[in-house]
Amino acid sequence: GPGHGHWSYADKDEWPLEFPDCGGQMQSPINIDTNSTIFSHELQPVVLAGYNLDPSERLSLMNNGHTVVLRLPGSLTIASGYPQEYRAMQLHLHWGSPEGPGSEHTVDGRRYDGEIHVVYYNPSSGSIKEAMRQPGGLAVLAAFLQVGPEDNVHYQPLLEQLHKVQEEGTERTVAGFNIEGLLPTNLSRYYRYSGSLTTPPCYQTVNWTVFNQTVLLSKEQISLLETTLQGDDDKDLQNNFRLTQSLHGRKVLANFQ
Numbered sequence: 070g071p072g073h074g075h076w077s078y079a080d081k082d083e084w085p086l087e088f089p090d091c092g093g094q095m096q097s098p099i100n101i102d103t104n105s106t107i108f109s110h111e112l113q114p115v116v117l118a119g120y121n122l123d124p125s126e127r128l129s130l131m132n133n134g135h136t137v138v139l140r141l142p143g144s145l146t147i148a149s150g151y152p153q154e155y156r157a158m159q160l161h162l163h164w165g166s167p168e169g170p171g172s173e174h175t176v177d178g179r180r181y182d183g184e185i186h187v188v189y190y191n192p193s194s195g196s197i198k199e200a201m202r203q204p205g206g207l208a209v210l211a212a213f214l215q216v217g218p219e220d221n222v223h224y225q226p227l228l229e230q231l232h233k234v235q236e237e238g239t240e241r242t243v244a245g246f247n248i249e250g251l252l253p254t255n256l257s258r259y260y261r262y263s264g265s266l267t268t269p270p271c272y273q274t275v276n277w278t279v280f281n282q283t284v285l286l287s288k289e290q291i292s293l294l295e296t297t298l299q300g301d302d303d304k305d306l307q308n309n310f311r312l313t314q315s316l317h318g319r320k321v322l323a324n325f326q
């Protein structure tokens with residue numbers, strides 16, 4: 070509850086009491102109404118650089134009680150697709166439960182099984198703490214996770230470690246792997262809008278990219294994500310998604326028709 074900075078998805082209606090930006094007019098996630106998007110041919114395909122990490126690299130994987138976070142080296146950058154330079158900070162996932170899907174964004178009202186967020190900061194804004202507070206200081210690349218016919222081998226290095234960070238607050242190091250494989254193969258078609266972190270402090274400083282192509286995982290992999298981690302007081306960490314927020318007049322761009 071409010072008062073000591075601790076929050077949960079259960080008390081999301083109280084977030085603005087403690088974190089005023091959470092009550093702002095540029096909040097995320099949103100529903101993407103594909104009939105209302107504005108076509109923009111200026112949005113270039115996203116090109117990533119430096120994502121195939123050598124196994125000798127060690128990355129921190131942490132269950133922070135709200136999601137599982139993989140910290141990323143700042144050497145992972147977005148080489149094209151944004152006017153500013155962005156450096157990777159971390160990636161994390163949002164998911165549902167065996168009872169229902171858990172993406173944060175929805176498309177024409179459809180919620181997908183899950184969603185991956187790769188979070189970046191703009192180094193010219195100074196430190197991460199300063200970048201977080203500057204409009205456009207953060208960028209998040211988002212992709213939907215969907216049940217497909219077979220295991221997604223690129224997710225195994227992440228999913229096979231989940232049981233080692235089952236408890237809230239636990240951390241493990243994992244060997245480097247091909248991070249790009251966690252995203253869709255086609256990074257040229259996407260939606261773009263200005264929004265916020267979907268968690269307190271809800272800073273309205275995020276340049277969002279939501280890819281059109283989804284990422285397919287097997288039912289078993291999605292189920293592992295939904296049933297392995299524990300959040301507050303040993304309850305299952307499930308449905309860690311915020312409800313969609315009003316656009317308040319914001320426009321969603323699309324670089325495809």
Ligand SMILES: NS(=O)(=O)c1c(F)c(F)c(SCCc2ccc(C(=O)O)cc2)c(F)c1NC1CCCCCCC1
Nearest residue numbers: 133135136158161186188201209265266267268269270
């Ligand atoms: N969708 S999202 O990008 O808004 C997002 C979430 F929805 C998230 F749920 C999270 S995790 C909750 C915030 C948090 C809690 C603890 C710690 C820690 O102990 O290190 C770190 C973060 C989470 F970490 C993020 N992303 C973070 C937002 C918090 C701080 C800003 C910098 C990294 C992006």
Ligand SMILES: [Zn+2]
Nearest residue numbers: 161163186267
């Ligand atoms: Zn997120």
